Amino acid sequence: MTAPVLEASFALNVALLLMLVVLAAAVVWTRSLLAAILLMSVYSLVSATWLMVMDAPDVAFTEAVVGAGISTIVALGAILLTRGEAVRVSWKRQVVPGLLAGLVGGLLIYAMSGLPDFGDPASPANSHVGRAYLETAKRDIGAPNVVTAVLGSYRGFDTLGETVVILAACIGVALMLGFGPRATLAPPAGAPGDHHVVLRVTAKMLVPLIILFALYVQFHGDLGAGGGFQAGVIAAVAIILHALVFGLRETTAAIPPQAARAVAALGVVVYAGVGIVCIVNGGGFLDYDHLLTPQIEAMIPAGLLGDPDKPHHWGQYFGILAIELGVLMTVSATMITIFYGFAGRTIDAIAAELRR
Amino acid sequence: MLIVAGVAGLIVAMSLMIVRAVLGPSHYDRILAANSFGTKTVLLIALMGYLFGRPAFLDIALVYALINFVTTIALMKFFRYRSLARPLAVAGGEDGADG
Amino acid sequence: MADALFWIGGGLIVAGAMLSVLGAAGVLRFPDVYTRIHAASLTDTGGATLMLLGMGLLGPFGLITLKLLLVWAFIMLTSPAAANALANAAFGSGHRPRIGNFQIMGEDKATDAAPESAGKERA
DSSP states (O other): OOHHHHHHHHHHHHHHHHHHHHHHHHHHHOSBHHHHHHHHHHHHHHHHHHHHHTTOHHHHHHIIIIIIIIHHHHHHHHHHTSOSBOOOOOGGGGHHHHHHHHHHHHHHHHHHTTSOOTTOTTSHHHHTHHHHHHHHHHHHTOOSOHHHHIIIIITHHHHHHHHHHHHHHHHHHHHHHOSSOSOOOOOOOOOTTOOOHHHHHHHHHHHHHHHHHHHHHHHTTTTSSOOHHHHHHHHHHHHHHHHHHHOHHHHHHHSOHHHHHHHHHHHHHHHHHHHHHHHHTTSOTTOGGGTSOHHHHHHSOTTTTSOSSSOOOHHHHHHHHHHHHHHHHHHHHHHHHHHHHHHHHHHHHHHHHHHO | OHHHHHHHHHHHHHHHHHHHHHHOSSHHHHHHHHHHHHHHHHHHHHHHHHHHTOTTHHHHHHHHHHHHHHHHHHHHHHHHHSOSSSOOOSSTTTSOTTO | OHHHHHHHHHHHHHHHHHHHHHHHHHHHHOSSHHHHHHHHHHHHHHHHHHHHHHHHHHSOSSHHHHHHHHHHHHHHHHHHHHHHHHHHHHHHTTOOOSSSOOOOTTOSOOOOOOSTTTTOOOO
């Protein structure tokens, strides 16, 4: 990078961090929880942009789809079950939490002085395991995106744990809020001039496009930023858009809550199943080099991915593809189930109100 | 140099949008500011791809545009109807008679 | 040739950024929701068009151009739809414009007797 680009990146850092501070202060200051949710969504967008300036596109991707997208919608669903205003607390009850928060903040600032500089080549992250991954990923795994190689193959067991955690979150939310709608209501009584034809037409065009884009993100993950997690969230966002515009009844007719549940569990089965197949074929758990038997590997044409002269790691390639599919299934189905839980619950609340 | 000027302009516009999002006064003003802020973020990320020589940023710009739209619709629907589950009416009052 | 393209593209990017700043100033200064929506949605689509066109002239022709076209199509599709839905929802929930005469179908009086604009005279 040349000097003006570095200066511009520094100025961008300062501007974005200032925006973050202002937004965080506004979130604390506002009494309306709805405004706080909206500002948090903007906060996520800014922090994702900032991660992009720090050259971490995979993290920025996740922050954008999860922080600005899904958590905003889930927080809105949570607000439906409670009040929209923060309660005023007397200052006496704020002293101890304030002191605690100040103490932790002070400790964090103190600890920050011990961190290595940004981009320091001698820092532990750059000198030990990180460098080893960067040096060996191309030779061992053959995936151009090192992040995907680390998450999917080197740390495949950790990622399996994360997938199980997501399934656990799905089960927890579903147990508390129910698996989906228990009652349905007609569309709201329209006020004069209250029609959404434009929105319905746009949504009808967008839903398939978004799912197509999710598939692109899924299969592009070993080349660039993206992967099963982000693709799953994007696919779930498409379904949520459909539910928002056409109503939960229509969406559950297309994707029943039972199906979503089943797919969420099936994703973990696919992921763990790849590991079991590796064991059966004589390797360790999730050791993709043993995923395919030599007979099957001999049947794959060498030019399947273009260049036939390059050495290929077909086991690694198909292993990462399969576990990403499992992650996609679990993540998208979990997000849909959580949305069904929150949105279906509100129908219940409204129905109860009407009965009263 | 011109790209840096474009980035600076977008940053100024985003800051003004944050002021409107914080001030309100109504929730629709806030949603409007958040939506417009999101569009400017998309442009900023695309420009940053050119500034840093990383054209792969365009994929992420596309994701931002998409998430921004869905979030706007969710917020709008929530503030207007207090529900995430009801369908949006096709025409005023016509099919909402029993609702 | 390449030099001319660079200057044209850069100029378009700066023009788009200026349009965005103007729109943001409008969002900050205009009196009610509807005028603000007008300012934001027009300058969003216009600024995006100018900037993405400029980027297309700057960058190498090919896959990047296609992606820029996709981003542009997406913004042109979603931004007006969101603005329309927003104005619709604001009107349905009782906000009335502060500027100009208007009449609601089915209502006899053309006023701005809205909770939001109470106490403010029509300009």
